[in-house]
Amino acid sequence: MKNILITGVSSGLGLALTQAYLDNGDTVYAIGKEIPKKFENNPHFFFFPYDLSDTFMLKSTIKDFVQNRSFAIAILNAGVLGKIATLSQTQTDEIKKVMDVNVWANKELIDTLIEYSTVQQVVGISSGAAVNGSKGWGAYSLSKSSLNMLLKVYAKELPETHFSSLAPGIISTKMVDHIIEEVDDLLFPSAKTLKESHIQTAKEAAQKLLQTFPKLLEYESGSFVDVRSMG
Numbered sequence: 001m002k003n004i005l006i007t008g009v010s011s012g013l014g015l016a017l018t019q020a021y022l023d024n025g026d027t028v029y030a031i032g033k034e035i036p037k038k039f040e041n042n043p044h045f046f047f048f049p050y051d052l053s054d055t056f057m058l059k060s061t062i063k064d065f066v067q068n069r070s071f072a073i074a075i076l077n078a079g080v081l082g083k084i085a086t087l088s089q090t091q092t093d094e095i096k097k098v099m100d101v102n103v104w105a106n107k108e109l110i111d112t113l114i115e116y117s118t119v120q121q122v123v124g125i126s127s128g129a130a131v132n133g134s135k136g137w138g139a140y141s142l143s144k145s146s147l148n149m150l151l152k153v154y155a156k157e158l159p160e161t162h163f164s165s166l167a168p169g170i171i172s173t174k175m176v177d178h179i180i181e182e183v184d185d186l187l188f189p190s191a192k193t194l195k196e197s198h199i200q201t202a203k204e205a206a207q208k209l210l211q212t213f214p215k216l217l218e219y220e221s222g223s224f225v226d227v228r229s230m231g
Contacts, residue, residue: 001025001026001027002026002027002071002072002073003026003027003029003069003070003071003072004021004026004027004028004029004071004072004073004074004075005028005029005030005031005066005071005073005074005075005113005119006018006021006028006029006030006031006074006075006077007030007031007032007052007075007076007077007078007105007109008031008032008052008077008078008079009028009030009031009032009036009047009077010032010033010034010035010036011173011174012171012172012173012174012175012202013077013125013168013171013173013202013205013206013209014030014032014075014077014078015036015202016201016202016203016205016206017075017077017206017209017210018030018036018039018045019038019039019203019206020203020206020207020210021210022039022042022044022045024210025044026044026072027044027045027046028044028045028046029046029048029065029066029069029071030045030046030047030048031047031048031050031052031062031065031078031109032047032049032050032078033049033050033051034049035047035049046065048062048065050062052078052100052101052105052109053097053100053101053105055100055104055105055107055108058105058108058109058112059108059111059112059115062109062112063112063115063116066112066113066116066117067116067117068116068117069117069118070117070118070119070120071113071117071118071119071120072120072121073119073120073121073122073123073213074109074110074113074119074121074122074123075123075125075213076106076109076110076122076123076124076125076147077125078101078105079101079102079125079143079175080097080098080101080102081098081140081175081178081179082094082095082097082098082139082140082143083139084136084137084179084183084188084191085136085138086135086136086138087138090138090139094139095138095139095142095143098139098140098142098143099139099142099143099146101143102140102143102144102146102147103143103146103147103150106124106147106150107150110122110154114158114161119161120161120162121161121162121163121164121213121216121217122151122154122161122162122163122164123163123164123165123166123213123216124147124148124150124151124163124164124165124166125165125166125168126144126147126148126165126166126167126224127140127141127144127167128167128226129141129144130144130145130147130148130165130167130224131145131224132190134188134189134190135188135189135190136183136187136188136190136191137188137190144165147165148165148224151163151164151165151222152165152222152223152224153222154222155220155221155222156222159221161221162216162217162221163221163222164216164219164221164222164223164224164225165223165224165225166209166212166216166224166225166226166227167224167225167226167227167228168205168208168209168227169198169200169205169226169227169228170194170197170198170199170200171199171200171201171202171205172199172200172201172202173202176194176199179191179194179195180194180195208227209227212227212230215230
């Protein structure tokens with residue numbers, strides 16, 4: 001039985017990963033805004049309520065939750081999309097909000113884990129948007145490319161822990177549903193591409209990722225890997 005840390009567990013991939021690990025007999029330590037009701041009476045599920053956009057308080061607030069624990073893997077899953085809009089029409093404050101959750105909260109959490117606990121593997125949930133640079137995805141793309149580099153640098157500085165950033169493919173989540181239902185695919189062609197792509201259910205993706213995470217250890221620490229390109 002392993003200790004697993006997951007952020008962003010209230011819905012989508014994080015919720016499905018939590019279910020998959022609990023079904024596997026593991027213990028899940030979760031951080032998020034709201035506790036998933038289905039797990040609140042599970043003796044192997046521990047939840048800490050926290051809004052990850054409050055990065056400046058994260059370390060002092062979270063440290064007791066992780067202190068003196070040993071984690072097999074920390075999955076940095078929590079993320080926000082921001083507005084799909086051209087960069088020239090995106091306010092810097094909006095980009096900062098996306099960066100706070102998608103990048104800086106992860107930095108603070110990694111620093112907290114390294115100082116107060118031990119963690120064998122850290123996986124940041126990234127995206128093809130980190131490398132594609134598609135029109136309209138500016139804030140999100142900037143944040144995910146920064147996440148990739150954040151983990152690459154940590155890999156050099158913290159060799160005792162294995163770091164990866166992973167693009168999990170397209171998953172049916174609130175984020176993807178928003179793009180499908182709300183984004184003009186004539187104005188933003190990448191939205192049309194997404195709509196025409198294979199979209200996994202969160203449960204399907206979680207089952208696949210449980211098999212994928214150990215395989216990431218075969219890659220150089222700090223690597224960005226897309227599940228769609230793995231053998």
